[in-house]
Amino acid sequence: MKTIGLIGGMSWESTVPYYRLLNETVKARLGGLHSARLVLYSVDFDEIAHHQHAGDWNAAGQVMAQAARSVEAAGADFLVICTNTMHKLVPEVQAAISIPVLHIVDVLAAQLKAAGVRKLGLLATRFTMEQDFYRARLEQHGIEVMVPNEADRATVHRVIYEELCQGVVRDASRDAYRAIIARLAQAGADAVALACTEIAMLINQHDSPVPLFDTTEIHARAAVDFALSDLTAPGGTPT
Numbered sequence: 001m002k003t004i005g006l007i008g009g010m011s012w013e014s015t016v017p018y019y020r021l022l023n024e025t026v027k028a029r030l031g032g033l034h035s036a037r038l039v040l041y042s043v044d045f046d047e048i049a050h051h052q053h054a055g056d057w058n059a060a061g062q063v064m065a066q067a068a069r070s071v072e073a074a075g076a077d078f079l080v081i082c083t084n085t086m087h088k089l090v091p092e093v094q095a096a097i098s099i100p101v102l103h104i105v106d107v108l109a110a111q112l113k114a115a116g117v118r119k120l121g122l123l124a125t126r127f128t129m130e131q132d133f134y135r136a137r138l139e140q141h142g143i144e145v146m147v148p149n150e151a152d153r154a155t156v157h158r159v160i161y162e163e164l165c166q167g168v169v170r171d172a173s174r175d176a177y178r179a180i181i182a183r184l185a186q187a188g189a190d191a192v193a194l195a196c197t198e199i200a201m202l203i204n205q206h207d208s209p210v211p212l213f214d215t216t217e218i219h220a221r222a223a224v225d226f227a228l229s230d231l232t233a234p235g236g237t238p239t
Contacts, residue, residue, distance in 0.1 A: 001026075001037050002227040005076025005099065007067045009042035010083040011165035014197035014216060018082045021220035029228060036224065039074040041067045049161065052085070052127060061089045065096035072097045080223045084195045084215055085125045088133045105134060107222035108193060108215055109141035115211065117191045119144045121184030123177070124195035126157040134195065146189050152180045156196075164198035178207045185210045 004022060008015030022036040043063060051060035064086060068079055079101045081087060087104055094101050112120060120143050128134045130153065135145040148156060159173045181192050181203070191211040194200050200214045 002077035002230060003075050004036060004038040004223050004227050005068075005071035005074070005079045006038060006040045006082055007043065007064065007071060007079065007086075008040055008082040009045050010048055010086055011045045011198060012042060013165060013167050013201065015040070015042060015082050017200070017216055018080070018197070018220050021217060022224060025221055025224040026228070029224065036227065039071050039076045041071050041074075043067055045165070048086070049165075052125075057089065060086070061092035064089050064093050068093045068097045072099050078102055078223075078226060080219065082216075082219075083197055084134065085128050088127065088131065102219070102223055102226060103137075104215055104219045105137040106141075107218055108195075108213060109138055109143060110222075111213060111218050112138075112143055112191065112193075113141065115191070115213075117143065117211070117213075119146060119188055119190045120213075121146045121148075121181065121187075121189035121192040121210075122195050123148070123156055123180070123192060123199055125160055126153055128195055129153050129156070146184055146187060148180050148184060152183065156180065159202070160196050160198055164196075164201050169202055174202050174207065177203050181208045181210070181212075 008018060022038060026034050026036045048060055048063060071079060076099060078099050084104055090101055090103060122129055122145050129147040138145050155176050163170060163173055184192055189210060191213060192208060193213045193215060194203060195215050197216045200216055205212050
């Protein structure tokens with residue numbers, strides 16, 4: 001089993017389900033007392049969020065690169081960045097380490113294509129919805145991307161940072177997200193990606209008229225796939 005390297009804490013509220021899903025999936029695959037072999041570096045999200053909102057992606061990249069080097073030094077075989085937005089800095093992170101980064105957009109796109117999704121609604125931070133690093137990579141996979149209107153983008157972003165990242169889940173915000181999802185579906189979205197790792201705290205499939213794709217779950221399960229790719233059978237016989 002490969003050792004999974006995680007950069008978490010962005011926010012820690014969504015790092016918790018990553019840890020749970022990784023271990024649950026390894027146990028389901030291998031049985032018995034098996035659990036995930038992993039290394040977790042958890043950053044102080046206040047520092048990251050400050051750099052994000054100041055537009056200082058260079059400073060944020062330095063923090064991420066140092067975290068990645070620490071994860072590699074601790075023995076990780078590959079890296080999982082436990083957030084969608086900070087995949088903006090994958091080039092900087094990858095340049096700082098020799099182990100591969102498991103890109104969240106690539107594993108999401110594989111699931112979307114397998115499900116026949118052609119037109120995707122994107123719910124995420126304002127950075128992820130409005131900048132092209134995420135949408136352009138999806139489009140390279142042949143997925144057309146739709147984002148909410150300006151007012152809806154502001155609502156989605158506000159709820160993420162002011163509520164979900166602080167562990168606050170409000171019914172009024174769930175209702176607002178339901179309405180935003182409905183508008184994306186009415187505009188032609190085949191499915192909607194929960195492309196911020198905290199959104200699944202608020203919304204699930206019962207809240208949507210179209211299929212939802214939870215990037216946290218997809219990313220975590222893909223990490224287990226990669227971690228176990230050198231095994232031939234439960235019990236851990238190397239290939």
